[in-house]
Amino acid sequence: MQESRSSRQSTVVDGIRRRIISGEMSSGTALSEVSLAQDFGVSRTPVREALKQLQAEGLVEVRPRVGTFVSTPTRTEIIELFQVKEVLEGAAARFLAARGEVAELDALRHNVARSDLALERDDVETYTELVAEFHDLIVLGAGNAKLRAHHTTLMNQLAYPRLISTSLSTPGRFAESENEHRRLLEVIESRDGASAERLMRNHVRASQEALVESMFADHDERPGSDA
The missing domain is CATH 1.10.10.10 (Winged helix-like DNA-binding domain superfamily/Winged helix DNA-binding domain)
Incomplete structure (x- = not known):
């Protein structure tokens, strides 16, 4: 029972x-x-x-x-959660770069190829799904179960899939995001862990800025306010 x-x-x-x-x-x-x-x-x-x-x-x-x-997260909560996302995914990109040819890296190549096609077709819906997959593959490919567990909890708190399309609504962000993904793949393939971590952290930060801009465009409060 x-x-x-x-x-x-x-x-x-x-x-x-x-x-x-x-x-x-x-x-x-x-x-x-x-x-x-x-x-x-x-x-x-x-x-x-x-x-x-x-x-x-x-x-x-x-x-x-x-x-x-x-729950409706405040601007401060979103920024704080993305700051943690930046740290975790930056570390994951470094770890993946150090591992070399693993299955997740090959899957990442297919993901970016499909993302290129989505960009050519201006298919935001498909790209939104591929963005979530791209980040999941990097975290999975890091080969660190503890990092993976913390990342899963964080993504649940962010309700991440529903935020992706919001960030992509910022003019020009679709193309920028895909270019950032391609560059990340290149440095991971080159096994340059330091650059992989730096680029991933920059990418997450750019996504956060686009998201905050889209969600709080009608507010004049400074980033970090609870409005």
């Missing part, structure tokens, strides 16, 4: 998390225990426990006497 209860809760946690990360549940969406219980065919108890776990992960916000909502 205990295993069955645990399994139901895991299913609910994974399902709600997936909806939030994909953008199916957008920032600020109100979450109803009753509706979610009906969606997943469970009682309210596993839903309530799932929401507590997702709150701990930073994906859900509970407002006392108001309700439960999909």
